[in-house]
Amino acid sequence: MLDREGETVARSRPVPALSPEATTPSATLDPQDWGAVRRQGHRMLDDMFDHLEGLAQQPVWQCAPDHIRAAMRAPLPIEPVDLAEVHAGFRETILPYGSGNIHPGFMGWVQGGGTPVGMLAEMLAGGLNANLGGRDHMPIAVEQQIVAWMREIFGFPSTADGLFLTGTSQANFVALLIARTRVCGSGVRTGGVRAGDKLVAYASEGVHGCVPRAMEMAGIGSDNLRRVLTNERGQIDLAALRRQIVRDEADGFRPFLIVGTAGTVNVGAVDDLAGLARIAAEHRIHFHIDGALGALGILSDELAPLFDGIELCDSLAFDFHKWGQVPYDAGFLLVRDGAWQRETFASPAAYLTRAKTGLAAGEWWPCDTGPDLSRGFRALKTWFTLKTYGVRALGHAMAASCRLARSLAERIAHEPDLVLLAPVELNIVCFGYASRDALDDGAINARIVERLHAIGEVAPSLTTIGGKPAIRAAFVNHRTTEADVDRLVESVLAAGGDLLSRA
Template sequence: MQRQDFVSATEHIADWIADYWHTLRDRPVRPSTVPGSVSAALPDLPPADTDTIRAVLDDFDRIVAPNLTHWQHPRFFAYFPANVSPASVLADMLIAATGVNAMLWETSPAATELEETMMDWLKTLMDLPPLWHGVIQDTASSATLAAVLMAREKVTDGRAATKGLAGLPPLSVYTTAEAHSSVEKAVRIAGLGSDGLRIVPHDDDFAMRADALAAMIADDRAAGRLPALVVATVGTTGVGACDPVADIADVAGTEGLLLHVDAAWAGTAALCPEFRAPFAGLDRADSYVFNPHKWMGVGFDCSAHFVADRALLTRTFSVNPAYLQTTDGVTNYRDWGVPLGRRMRALKLWFVLRLEGADRLRAMIRDHVAWADWLARLVAEAPDFDLVTGPALSLLSFRFAPGGTDAATADRLTGALLDAVNRDGFTYLTRTLVAGRPVIRFQIGPMTTDWSDVEAAWTRVRTLAADLHPGVAAE
């Protein structure tokens, strides 16, 4: 591609992005795509000759764009947010253009030292322990895997890494049924098996019971198991539950287990001092992760992982062939996780924190939490709906339960309502189970959202509910 062609294409793409963001509110959140229709629109074979950038962009507009689910949409209230700010997009352009591999300090000194500094900035902004050491992983799943492997390294004194797990007592990792699925995946990858994941009972608020944790550890020791790690969550995916980190740290410290805290979504709320109460005791964790690529406007992927013992983390992952041996006395992030190759993700944090600013991010978080409170009141006051959980920060869940319906009917109607909402496309919501029964999650997180979007989505939910069941008021 010639220079002028590249400049012209980037100008076109920049205009497309600006128009896309400007028109998002007028689009459905989800497309009405039929499975297989996108692949059917693509050629069976790759081209042998070059194509024009104009043709590629036209096909993007024709095939790809109409079949996207719009995660940046102001009425995207499903899952958790994956916010992308303009500042992050600009940084990603430079990351792609420079093509830096940040595996070693010498392969790009600026990438390494920028990452070190950005992790220090996050510690300052969120009042995290100053002696922690930080690294940007791709996702919280990778950070959780790192924590499991660190615990395996420590509790087996390195034997698992050198000789394998054969001949060792079975290892145990403790969490609750509300923890993210990545915990079980990490336990499997680490070779501990699903039986090595011990599910600790939770209380009525879905928070881990520290007394039950202590009892399970004692029972496992008596049964010949080797307790290794506790994974606590601040802001679970299902309902936003928060485990009592300080109480869990007491148990982990007494029993000699590592403690990993997963705050992938909720961690960004710690930018605001008034939302830090659930993080009490966090300074005693051995590993902690939250995702700036969820609620902070830093485009995917950017997961902030902190550890108390840098040497344990690097010992767990370091493999040092001759072709990777390099300068001593510097940080080489290839030893801080599974991948060798690494993108210069810190540039996105740098751009976002400078161009968006911490105060603007705090204001957004406070708005989202306030709007979740207002929405919860509307749900609680609606005669045909039950507010089931929350709000936990900006997340709540509800059930469609018209007067006179039994539990089975309410569950069926709740599922039918969610299907109707997501077929409609005006907003996008997701499901979870609470005490074994289906509920609808509503999580406010997009940077583009204002209260009118929340209110409009709730109005549409009620309208669709009225279509499903006679006698239900539309508003």
């Protein structure tokens, strides 16, 4: 390569040249012995079944020791290695040191536990290796089926469309771009946002961090996201929102987006979605809902009333890989009118020429409705999950998560050394160790969480409530039981007591 003066310089890390002996007469990467690969594949599958079956007997999380981390820092592989040997390396250096979210004692962050069915479907999708950008093949029809089911679940009209994305962070960004196009017109795609447009958006103080980041990525700027005060339940204050919109309109700003939240990430609060829909309609503003944490709770008869008004939004983002228990990643965006998506993303290209028949046919190409041309078959593991378990069982599991949260809140109320730090609206509980001997700054809560992670039986996370550290338990995993709640309470009390005695 050349430096700035045009002189040739050496690469800092040259790639070793392949010797003639390393080359093979055939370019195919398929095995020469399919039977051997089949037997090894069965061993790998059995290993994962054994791992999932024995989760409760394993640590939630354990820190990888130095020699394991060192083993991962290996030279670039030049020569082939037997699949069985590579699998053995996986078993030793990766499998025991995962993030822990599949374990029943994992309560730290809002992450689903996955299922054996989803794992198997992911294997099938990998074997099929379909590109879901477009064209006429049945994997496209599977994603269309998921879109149709989501229209039905959330009460959207027949004009609604949707697509899979990596997660709600990306789905929120795509929704913001759609809202921007709706207010500025399709010319914003080529001309960009003009300084005179003065676009502003609105969300609660509890909005997820991906929303201000989306404002930044869209070139609008996070300073133009108005973060509205919340009430005592963590919901956006509707009166304060109205006042802010009226003030902005009077000052020459152009409101283009209201983001409601169906389950705030910190405390699980659900905004008054019907109230937000009314305000958005009055001011002709795109109404989007970030439903990453809770939107699928509508599948539970017990939880559905919390989400009244969700059917009124213009776009809805949520994750199947959270409460839907689909393996990562499987985010989804549902949009009230698919024409808005096509106006925002569809682009003619010679290499995407369509045909009436053949593989290049098909009326629905997801590359016209979102940012990705190369897209994985996320729909298959979602389709398998919905078909195999049925939405009734998924809804029941979600309601059970909320009952565990309420159970923990009741335990906290009866423990003099624990205090509840935020209302329990859904499936998240924020609390702290509150012995009269504990420091008022809540610092002991951070030390308790670190200790519990190291022990490996339960894994809550750490957040801040009122500017002070708090223990946060998020119940998302379908494997978590009442016994795990008891273990959490007992572990927090034991760790807090021990830390105070040592102090």
